[in-house]
Amino acid sequence: MKCYALPMRTRVVVLGAGFGGLELTTILSDAFGETIDIVLIDKGDTFVFGFSKLDVMFGRQLPAAVRHPYRDIVKPGVRFLQSTVRSIDPAARRVVTNDGTFDADVLVVALGADLDPAATPGLVEGGNEFYTVAGAFALRDVLPRFERGPAIIGVTGKTFKCPPAPSEAALLLHDYLTARGRREATEISVVMPFGTPIPPSPDTSQAILAAFAERGIRFVKDSLVKALDPGRKVAVLSDGTEMPYELFLGVPVHRVPQVVVESGLAADAYGWVPVNKKTLETTFPGVYAVGDVNGVGTPKAGVFAEGAARVVAAAIIVQLRGGPSPEAYKGAGSCYVEFGHNVVGRVDVDFLSGPKPTGTFQKPSEALVAEKALFGSSRLQHWFGQPLR
């Protein structure tokens, strides 16, 4: 942390009210109440958990049940502004939005990863994607019409959020088609850029591959889907192989939000914001990058965004109140993995403390279904003041 004096009523401007922005804002409000001035800015009006996208597309939840309106954030010291961030000047810590300009004492960029379905030729015209809220929710009406033929769950770029999600989608699609009596008439393949589903955790990968084998799901490793040819209904892989599809469920190309590239915080659309691995501070004093937008080297997942937000919050608290230096970012977190058959597994991954990433696996169980539900509802309680379910 670079030291510079903060004023009595410090203004913290938080860009993005996702996992990272919500966690950071909540901790600072709890710590300082009305004595801090936090402006939380997001272009959207609701928060949706990533995992809720799978719930909605497979008909396990209604869209309205998984949208959490930002207007419910009533926290001392916090003002939520629904507006689009148009420019960021990290040297001046100045942000221009559609609704005004904000100068910050501390600026936290938590704008996530943007999704770019148009970067994959044919995907918008001839396929579906389940990573945006709109794409996942639209699938609710598409999946019931899938009757027969090959389904591909295809990753289109090397970096993507929540690495277990494509495997989860395949296992949940299997259950969905089985329940509709359509599994015999269909085939499911997963195309992934890794050699195994979860490279840091061989046990988790083995369990997923065993579940695929049991259910007749094909795993196509070390490959990306580079294009779809909607006329011929084929997906073209990175090595030129063609795979026919009747249903294509894509993971779109991820990129750094354009406003972040233009700010100079990132070198280009695929250069995630460089940060100090221990503090998440960028090269600009008082400017942090938290969550999917940064290039700290952890997977792009909510739990990591949350962990990063806690480290930055601790640094701001120490800077304002004094005390010992906060702990460095550990890059560790737990991800729940939907295995279908109404059970959930868990992988605890640690990316930064050893020479290479490691992961330990907890077998799928009903107890972990309950733990995952509590994970979600405890965040809603903490961030939005909802009662714990």
Ligand SMILES: Cc1cc2nc3c(=O)[nH]c(=O)nc-3n(C[C@H](O)[C@H](O)[C@H](O)COP(=O)(O)OP(=O)(O)OC[C@H]3O[C@@H](n4cnc5c(N)ncnc54)[C@H](O)[C@@H]3O)c2cc1C
């Ligand atoms: C299908 C799926 C399943 C997933 N499952 C899990 C899971 O089980 N566990 C887990 O930990 N993670 C999961 N994830 C990943 C998780 O959703 C993300 O990694 C996490 O949300 C990242 O948090 P963040 O705060 O960095 O960014 P985000 O949560 O993406 O928030 C960024 C915010 O910035 C806002 N924004 C962007 N640009 C602008 C702008 N110019 N102006 C104003 N606002 C802007 C956006 O509206 C958004 O609200 C899943 C993701 C998907 C797609």
